[in-house]
Amino acid sequence: MKYFYPQLHTLHNPSIDLSDGLPGYKHLEVATRVSLVLKGALSAYDTEVVSVDASECEAVREIHDDDYVDFLVAISKEIEEGGEYVPPLFRQNLKKSPLFFQGGMYCSEIGTPIGEGSITAAFNSAQTALDAAKYLCEEQKNAFAFTRPPGHHAGVRRYGGYCFFNNAYLAANYCVKRGKKVTVIDIDYHIGDGSLEFATKDMPYFSLHADVHRNYPYLDATFSNENEFVTLKAFQSGISGEEYVQEVVSLVNDAVNRSVDVVLLSLGFDTLETDYTQDEYIYVKPENFRVLGELFGALEQEVLILLEGGYDAEYLELCSQNFVSGFVKRKGL
Numbered sequence: 001m002k003y004f005y006p007q008l009h010t011l012h013n014p015s016i017d018l019s020d021g022l023p024g025y026k027h028l029e030v031a032t033r034v035s036l037v038l039k040g041a042l043s044a045y046d047t048e049v050v051s052v053d054a055s056e057c058e059a060v061r062e063i064h065d066d067d068y069v070d071f072l073v074a075i076s077k078e079i080e081e082g083g084e085y086v087p088p089l090f091r092q093n094l095k096k097s098p099l100f101f102q103g104g105m106y107c108s109e110i111g112t113p114i115g116e117g118s119i120t121a122a123f124n125s126a127q128t129a130l131d132a133a134k135y136l137c138e139e140q141k142n143a144f145a146f147t148r149p150p151g152h153h154a155g156v157r158r159y160g161g162y163c164f165f166n167n168a169y170l171a172a173n174y175c176v177k178r179g180k181k182v183t184v185i186d187i188d189y190h191i192g193d194g195s196l197e198f199a200t201k202d203m204p205y206f207s208l209h210a211d212v213h214r215n216y217p218y219l220d221a222t223f224s225n226e227n228e229f230v231t232l233k234a235f236q237s238g239i240s241g242e243e244y245v246q247e248v249v250s251l252v253n254d255a256v257n258r259s260v261d262v263v264l265l266s267l268g269f270d271t272l273e274t275d276y277t278q279d280e281y282i283y284v285k286p287e288n289f290r291v292l293g294e295l296f297g298a299l300e301q302e303v304l305i306l307l308e309g310g311y312d313a314e315y316l317e318l319c320s321q322n323f324v325s326g327f328v329k330r331k332g333l
């Protein structure tokens, strides 16, 4: 197993999170998240860290719409040093409006500001996922991509939830093009509302998450899943860590069968009981991540782990250490 590190992720440095409105609070999606998760992983399993320095990633256009990618690149060029962009209004179609307003047709909410280096960091994160997928396909070995910004809230033509490009589905798309049979499993606290847009027969999506109406992304009350290649399971609020683990076991049983070659795991550490992003608390403890690591480590398939959420800086290192130590133990690494 190798680790893949997005060297340019620190270019994305959002200041204020307006998710709860004014006056906003210090943004949770900070660069130290990656260093903590990496440190924890290395302390559990010391291996090569491949540093990815690409500042562009054309392959994002294979799954995201061109006009969406073009907008992100164009608006980045308009942002001055230290400045940040949040759309001033939200409409379905703003193609005839000045560039400054067009973000309103690609953005889902106001908690994901774009800074001068944000999109470069997002390209770098996407390429990190792809380099990890390439390694997995060529070497038939497991990989952990420390993708930041994360990706599972990014849709075909929509950003938000701290995500710009869908790293997991870029990796899935890469693997499928190389003849692999893949499955995408998402155990972030939140539903990957972006990821489910990409699910197909070749790239099915399985997610266990908090209630989608009472937690981010606060989906429309009429939301219902009509894609047969999307499997959504919501956990009850207030469940214990052990109960949560059993729910993950059930999800994995549904998602993985013998015909699958590669498991793409969207891993969020925001299921931890102390994570600030939970609207309805669950009681997953740091040691539960060791059991989750063992669960995925026991799979006969290669696993590409991609970092999604996880915001409690005090425990990120420990959770990562626990997950990786459980994973490598069962993989026999």
Ligand SMILES: [Zn+2]
Binding pocket: 188, 189, 190, 268, 270, 277, 308, 309, 310
């Ligand atoms: Zn999350």
